[in-house]
Amino acid sequence: MDKLNFIKSVPISKGWSGDKKYCVTFKDGTKYLLRISPIEQFDRKKEGFEMMKEVLSLHIPMCQPIGFGVCDEGVYSLQSWIDGNDAEDVISDLSVSKQYAYGLNAGNILKKIHTIPAPKQQENWEICFNRKIERKIQMYSECPIKYEGGQLFINYINENRYLLHNRPQCYQHGDYHIGNMMIDTNDKLIIIDFDRYDYGDPWEEFNRIVWCAQKAPMFATGMVNGYFSYNVPMEFWRLLALYISSNTLSSLPWAIPFGQGEIDTMLNQAKEILKWLNNMNNSIPTWYINEKDYLKKREMYADN
Template sequence: MIGLKRGTVKLLNHEKEWELEAQRTIFRLHKILEAVARDIQHVGSTSILTIKAKPIIDIAVAVDDFKDVLALEAELNHDGFYYQPNANSEDQLLFASGSYYDGTGDLQTHFIHVVLADSMEWINYINFRNYLNKMPTVAKAYEDLKISLASEAPVDKGREQYLKGKNDFIVYTLRKALINYYLGKTVKVKIDRPIGSTHPNHADLIYPVNYGYIPDVLGGDGEELDVYLLGVDNPVKEYTARVIGIAHRHNDVEDKLVAAPEGIRFTQTEIVEAIHFQEQYYESEIETMPQLNFISKEPINKGWSCDKKYCVTADDGVKYLLRVTPEEKSANRADMFRMQQQVAALGVSMCKPVEFGKCDEGVYNVQTWVDGEDAEEIIPHLKNTEQYSYGLEAGRILKVIHSIPAPENQLDWEQRFNEKIDRKVKMYNESPVKFDGAEDIMGYIKSNRHLLANRPQSYQHGDYHIGNMMIEDNKIVIIDFDRYDFGDPWEEFNRIVWCAQVSPIFASGIIDGYFDNQVPLEFWKLLALYISSDMLSSIPWAIPFGESEVNTMLNQAKDVLSWYNNMQNPIPTWYTK
């Protein structure tokens, strides 16, 4: 049944026909309004699947300008949608359908609410429907209220008593629906009370976190919706963040959102502590985002990192990489996660960051799972053209990674790296293990330190070589960003020795891909300097890991000296154009 006599209140069980009629009506409206309508949706009680409702279909139409709709009034009227100017407000237009409006009877069947796109009216229509469909207990409370009001006034001119009786419930539910809608969403927060500022009415209240609002979105107090911004330790004016929690205030007319940089997690206890400075004056309850629930967890015993690594499977069957870092090693892990987000945003093929937070063992980092094979196991067995092609791809990826600039306060590169060289020379001189040709490497370093002057700096992966690459769907995927740094982008090539030992053709491709086949001589000279520096420290580094690792590094030093003709030629012999 669709339609109700004007002035009566009657509730029916939900019918499938209401949904079908709503879709037919939306189709008719789209044909008339075309591009004028940004969106058209079924709203109101007939769109809530579990409750009784008046059999009148409510449709919300989002538009950019009311004038565009009024220009089509004749077409709408012709199709049975009658303009009701007396029922308008400055925020919406109303059209209605039914025999009451065409003069043939007394039934009201449809109400068409035309509102501005992205307005609070549009947001409220959609949020109210979605919230009650998501929260069956709230929907049942709404149904009980409607049944009570309908029984008290079955005949109600204009349904004024019925609508007035629902008002308080709707206002409160819209407040909860609004904040619930934003949980998990990415929002742009305008900060009007940054870290260190004082409350405008209470000089003794100093903000320990950034605090602001979502522009043009009104909260329960009629003002813009407030947001606590966690995880950003310096004052900011504006920040794009993800809503990770809600502070439900039981003794106030508004609630607050809690946001953090994308992927950064805070526990409920951490949120409570962070916002206690202000929420202590209210009866607040903190709701947080549901976390990933893993149904299986298999350890991964590979790599040199201090992290514990696991292949985990969530309850939806999706696999992830879970890395757990001990507390004493976790100082830079949040920054590492943020930098990975920046790299992923550039479209780099990589193990993408998903979630970061604290745990009992320290901190955890969830990343997308790469369902591929180790590049160093696959590439050497491919045709030369395929090896080179993968190298080109890896070089181009590295070029993109290096497009992220270093912080402005980064120390001068020449000073930084000269100090690093001095440390490595000292390490080698004090090492009990030496290698033939070290004096040639020492000589090259001494003669070429001047090349470090005026070098630019950028973000670095920190360990970019074939051992940190995988092949998935015939594409290179970059993994293990935990040694990231900022420095001369050309220094990143110091790990190319690992690639050259596995596949000289692949290593050549990396360099050609990075430089688009125009490799400057200055690069080769600097690369030889960076590799020479690494050779000096590699031996003392290997000693704690045993004889096998020491022999690996001694053989690598032998290869390097051979490639560079005892450091007489800056272009290594493995490089092929």
């Protein structure tokens, strides 16, 4: 890493990525985020870096791609350092109206990101996602721990697979939720961590909105309203329930190697999802408030 010419590096332990991450400071005092991955991931990381450039060209507020190459430890990428706070750490301290405003912003940003098309040779989405569904159902069936009401997720998936037919595809951030957003020192929302980028149904990108809704329901509400310009189609909610169900099934087997804390997190999350969706009898979650109702109840959400 010597050729990168930084004078200070501080390891970053937060996050689930297998990358080594550092805040590095160069001689001129400028800070950057340095990510180092195994050399075997060169092609994937190179494509991801180039795709970040394409996203940046849309004037998205984001961590900017600065440099890419090979070092002694593997393949590295250098990104701009964001001074500010993790959005998930501060969102609960904000007024509900500000949470909603940040959510609207997040939805508008995602809509821009989704204007980047998927490669022409991309596999048919219905075939691709049905294969994922089968794998996740298998993972869950072999898992020694089960959700209370877990079969409801499987039933919903099997009854609504037809919704995958003829879905469009685009570039996806891959992990778009409040945990991968920051609020900088100018109070601006910044999108970070494009490492899990993918291509697929743009609406599948909302499958992690569960984390947003648990942290700040009005942020999640704003994100949906902003993306759809306040006109949310019913088909979106039905598909989202399918995508969330699929994600939930694989979350429990994923959590087991990380210990009881993560297992409990996923068990509680599944319970909350079933509550939001009335045991999968409703597709629109109880945390969502449409724009018309929000304006009617604005007095309730006025700043203190």
